[in-house]
Amino acid sequence: MKGIYLYAVTLMFLFAPVIASAQKDTATHKATKDTIPKAVVDTTHKPVADSTYHAVIDTAAVKPKVDTTVMTTPTNCYKQWFDYFSERGAKTVPDGTHEVVIAFKSGESCHCFMGKVEVAGGKIKPPLHVQTEGGDYKTFTSLGKKLDPEFVLAQGSEMYNITNGMSVLFRTADQEYGRIFFYKFLNKDKQMNKEAPSPADLLKN
Numbered sequence: 001m002k003g004i005y006l007y008a009v010t011l012m013f014l015f016a017p018v019i020a021s022a023q024k025d026t027a028t029h030k031a032t033k034d035t036i037p038k039a040v041v042d043t044t045h046k047p048v049a050d051s052t053y054h055a056v057i058d059t060a061a062v063k064p065k066v067d068t069t070v071m072t073t074p075t076n077c078y079k080q081w082f083d084y085f086s087e088r089g090a091k092t093v094p095d096g097t098h099e100v101v102i103a104f105k106s107g108e109s110c111h112c113f114m115g116k117v118e119v120a121g122g123k124i125k126p127p128l129h130v131q132t133e134g135g136d137y138k139t140f141t142s143l144g145k146k147l148d149p150e151f152v153l154a155q156g157s158e159m160y161n162i163t164n165g166m167s168v169l170f171r172t173a174d175q176e177y178g179r180i181f182f183y184k185f186l187n188k189d190k191q192m193n194k195e196a197p198s199p200a201d202l203l204k205n
Helices: 002-035 038-045 048-062 077-088 149-160 199-203
Strands: 096-106 109-120 123-131 137-139 177-181
Touching: 077 096, 077 109, 077 177, 123 149
Parallel strands: none
Antiparallel strands: 096 109, 096 177, 109 123, 123 137
């Protein structure tokens, strides 16, 4: 019996290092597996192509399309010219051919062009010419515009008058309104009447 016990003890001492080593490897393997982040494991098994595709689709869906177009209101050139002449006044327009600004307005839109016209006896003498971008001049009618016959009849002899450097407000056959401005005779300074101060301010000296 004593011999069998000694034999068992001897075997235990001989195989103890091997068992310990095996247990250590098993523990190390388990620890390594447990400490691997789940995200890394999932990423390793997730196809790269799929993740890239979904990222692109999601970004496109979330990012709104921004309209960078700037909306602007067209300048009312007719009103600008009319206000200038109304505030500043103009010198008498002599006879001869003069450069002019021709302003048209219709509803919310307006267009202003350079042109020239002859003045005879203090009145506008047709035809009215409009300047092209190339520098040439074409008649008012050659551009497809003509005065409204009813309007001309109603105006009579007043149709071609020049007042304060401006023509009368005329109407075309396509229901546009226009006016001719003799801009070279516009006064440089405002010609508005000077308002009087109060009696206390005027008589205090």
